[in-house]
Amino acid sequence: MIEVRLDSWLREFGPTGRQKLDADTVDHVLDALEAKYPRLKFKLRDETGQLRRYVRVFVDGEDVSTTTRGATVLDGARTIDIIHSIAGG
Amino acid sequence: MAPKGKTRILVGTRKGTYVIEGDARRKSWKIGPVAHAGYDIFHVVADPRHPGDLYAAVNSGFWGPAVHRSRNYGKTWKEVATPLTPSGKDRKPMFNDADPTTPVPRPLNNVWHLEPGLASQPGTVWLGGDPHLLFRSDDQGKSWNPIPAINEHPDRKNWGPGAGGACLHTILLDPRDPKRLYIGMSAVGTFRTEDAGSSWTPVNKGVMAPFLPNKYPETGQCVHHVAMDAANPDTFYRQDHGGMYVSHDRMNRWTRIGKPLGDDFGFSVTAPPGAPGKAYFVRLDGRARVTGEGHFQVEEWDDDRQTWKKLLSPKAFPGHYGVQREGIASDDRDPAGIYVGTTTGQLFLSPNAGKSWQLLPYQFPGIHSVSVSNL
Numbered sequence: 001m002i003e004v005r006l007d008s009w010l011r012e013f014g015p016t017g018r019q020k021l022d023a024d025t026v027d028h029v030l031d032a033l034e035a036k037y038p039r040l041k042f043k044l045r046d047e048t049g050q051l052r053r054y055v056r057v058f059v060d061g062e063d064v065s066t067t068t069r070g071a072t073v074l075d076g077a078r079t080i081d082i083i084h085s086i087a088g089g
Numbered sequence: 090m091a092p093k094g095k096t097r098i099l100v101g102t103r104k105g106t107y108v109i110e111g112d113a114r115r116k117s118w119k120i121g122p123v124a125h126a127g128y129d130i131f132h133v134v135a136d137p138r139h140p141g142d143l144y145a146a147v148n149s150g151f152w153g154p155a156v157h158r159s160r161n162y163g164k165t166w167k168e169v170a171t172p173l174t175p176s177g178k179d180r181k182p183m184f185n186d187a188d189p190t191t192p193v194p195r196p197l198n199n200v201w202h203l204e205p206g207l208a209s210q211p212g213t214v215w216l217g218g219d220p221h222l223l224f225r226s227d228d229q230g231k232s233w234n235p236i237p238a239i240n241e242h243p244d245r246k247n248w249g250p251g252a253g254g255a256c257l258h259t260i261l262l263d264p265r266d267p268k269r270l271y272i273g274m275s276a277v278g279t280f281r282t283e284d285a286g287s288s289w290t291p292v293n294k295g296v297m298a299p300f301l302p303n304k305y306p307e308t309g310q311c312v313h314h315v316a317m318d319a320a321n322p323d324t325f326y327r328q329d330h331g332g333m334y335v336s337h338d339r340m341n342r343w344t345r346i347g348k349p350l351g352d353d354f355g356f357s358v359t360a361p362p363g364a365p366g367k368a369y370f371v372r373l374d375g376r377a378r379v380t381g382e383g384h385f386q387v388e389e390w391d392d393d394r395q396t397w398k399k400l401l402s403p404k405a406f407p408g409h410y411g412v413q414r415e416g417i418a419s420d421d422r423d424p425a426g427i428y429v430g431t432t433t434g435q436l437f438l439s440p441n442a443g444k445s446w447q448l449l450p451y452q453f454p455g456i457h458s459v460s461v462s463n464l
Contacts, residue, residue, distance in 0.1 A: 009151070039168070043152040046196035047173035054151045084151040 002074055004029055007083040013039040026057055027070035029080055044082065045070070056085045096420060097121070097162060097462040098428055099143060100436065101130030104454035106145055108163035115426055115440035120451055122163040129199075132415055133163075135462030136205040136214070136229075143462075144214065144230065146200040154200040156216065156230055162462075172216055172224035172233030173197050197222065202415070204260040207267050217257030221248055221274050225286065236286045239272070244308065251275035251311050251330075258414055261317045261325075271315065271325070271340060278310040279327070279340055292340035297331035313356040314414040318392070319421075320365030326390065328358040328414075333370055335392060346390060347372075349397055352381060357417040361425030364442050366392045369400075369419070369427055371412040379409035379432075387417075387429065389443055400443035410435065415458030422463065430456030 004019040014037030023029040027049075034041045044055050049070065051057065056065045057072075058081040064072040065085075074080075098109040098118075105128060108121040129148040136142040143159040145166065157166045173196070198219040206213025216224045216233065223236040239257070242248075248255065259273030268285040271292070278293040296310045303309075311330035318324035327334040333347030333355070347353025347370075354375035360368045368390045374381030385406035389398040411432035420426040424442040431437075434453040439446045 013152075042171070042173060046153055048196050050196070052151065052153055087150055 002029070002077055003079045004033070005079060005081045009084055010040065010043070010082070013037060013043055015040060024074060025070065026059065026064065026068075026072040026074065026080065029074070030070065054085045054087045056083050057081070058083075094464065096422075096426065097135070097464075098418075098436070098438070099133040099135060099163070099458075099460045099462060100430055100453060100456055101133045101145065101415070101458035102430075102434070102454040102456050103129055106130045106133050106163065106166075107453060108143075109436070109449065109451075115420075115422075115438075118449060124159075124163060124166050125157070130457060131199060132202050132458045132460070134203050134205065134460050135464065137462075137464060138205060138208055138211050139229070140464040142229070144203040144205070146203055146216075148199045154197055154218065156200060156203070158230055169230040170226075170232050171197070171200065172218070172222075172226075172235065198254060199256065201256045201258045202260055204262065207262055207264060210267060215260045215262075215270070217260055217272065217274075219257070220250070220255035221245065221257050221277060223257055223260075223272060223286070238282075238287055238289050239280070242289070247308070248274070248277045253414075259312065259315050261315060263317075263322050265322060269339075271317075273312040273315050275313075276309065276311045278308045279312050279315060281340055292336075293343070294341065295343035295345070296327070296329055296334055297345070299331050314358050316358045316360035316368060318360050318365060318368070319362035324392065326358050326360055326368035326370075326392075328355045328370055330354070333358075333372075333390070335368075335390070346395070350388060354378075355412070356414040357412050357429075359417045359419045359427065361419030361427065361442070362421045363419070363423035363425030367442075368392065369417060369443065371410075371417055371429060373412065377409070379411045381409075383407060383409065385410050385429075385431075385435075385437060387427065387439075387443060387446075400439070401446055405446060406435075406437070406448060413457055415460070416456060418459040418461050420461040420463050426461065428459045428461060430459040432456065 001020045096111040100107040105125040110121040111118045132146040145157045147155045158169045159166045200218045202217040204215040212227045214226045223239040224233040226233045257274045261271040263269035280289040281292045282289045291308045293310045298310045313328045315327045325336045332353040334343040336343045355373045370388045384403045387400045416430045427439045429437045432455045436449040
């Protein structure tokens with residue numbers, strides 16, 4: 001099980017706080033979240049499956065948003081943080 | 090047209106949606122429901138076929154584009170279906186500008202314009218998006234169908250974005266014929282269909298593209314906005330990157346009218362039903378993209394007399410104001426009400442076709458769009 005910690009801004013689409021999930025990759029985590037909270041679909045990833053530009057995913061504190069992204073393997077990882085990045089004005 | 094009930098000004102801003110409620114005389118205004126905090130609202134529009142229904146083009150740099158609908162004049166909103174580009178198993182992706190035969194999925198970047206259908210089509214809503222996408226819903230936004238003749242157009246490889254993106258921002262419906270529509274796309278130009286969207290003809294003749302080697306191409310003009318003359322739906326007023334134009338023949342041929350003004354750059358134009366034969370533009374400095382003469386000004390075009398008239402004293406509202414493509418709107422009363430929202434959050438309005446103006450005493454976030462509901 002991996003602990004998923006979600007940005008409070010995502011509450012308007014359903015999920016709250018922390019979730020415990022079984023998943024092998026970041027994409028599997030996002031798939032599971034979208035299955036549980038359908039309104040989350042296309043908010044974190046666009047319709048081509050890519051993480052949106054200002055969505056950041058940290059696996060055990062490491063930002064994988066621009067490196068291995070959704071394909072990141074969660075081998076032994078304990079936490080995922082999904083947050084929006086500093087942007088806008 | 091006698092005064093009817095409430096007038097509502099629907100304002101889409103960089104930070105949310107505002108509904109401003111006015112009385113029948115359009116003299117007293119109050120800020121009504123505010124929604125979509127933090128979202129970039131490119132367009133808000135009322136559906137005159139269903140009193141109380143509003144649609145909003147809701148965009149977010151974080152969470153992407155969405156279409157929202159209100160059933161109670163903006164008191165509450167719900168996200169309805171958003172016409173995302175297809176990537177499911179049953180719908181092949183459609184975008185590859187270099188080679189349309191091997192499509193590569195490309196996401197919808199922003200939703201730009203929502204246009205409720207004619208009274209004879211109570212469920213129909215049209216939507217324009219980026220990159221140069223057109224969709225139609227026949228169930229009030231619960232589901233959307235792409236329009237392949239635009240979304241998979243063979244010339245897409247030649248279509249680039251303008252500074253605001255590859256936006257399909259203008260959708261105009263001929264009230265006499267549900268099969269005739271017009272669209273406007275940044276850096277592509279205007280197109281007309283006579284068969285409800287199955288095929289489209291580019292209609293840009295006479296419009297200059299000063300930024301291209303060929304100054305008068307078939308397509309590639311950067312249309313900023315177009316308004317239809319409600320009294321004569323064959324007549325259109327166009328604010329283009331290359332100036333201000335009029336067409337009297339369903340856009341077959343355009344004539345530049347803005348030259349007497351000097352710099353006739355701008356983004357916005359409206360043609361009120363209560364002022365047939367007239368169009369209202371906010372002229373901007375072509376380089377600075379704000380009002381260039383140090384004050385707020387609206388230019389009235391009289392199409393019968395072929396004359397221009399400035400509607401405000403230079404002393405009325407000094408400053409440099411930006412106005413975006415959906416930033417001017419008019420109501421359907423007589424005399425016409427004209428409403429202008431600025432990129433710095435001012436909302437100017439005239440209840441008498443431009444004879445007098447007031448600045449609403451409220452500071453909005455930067456305004457993308459203004460529209461009016463008279464229901």
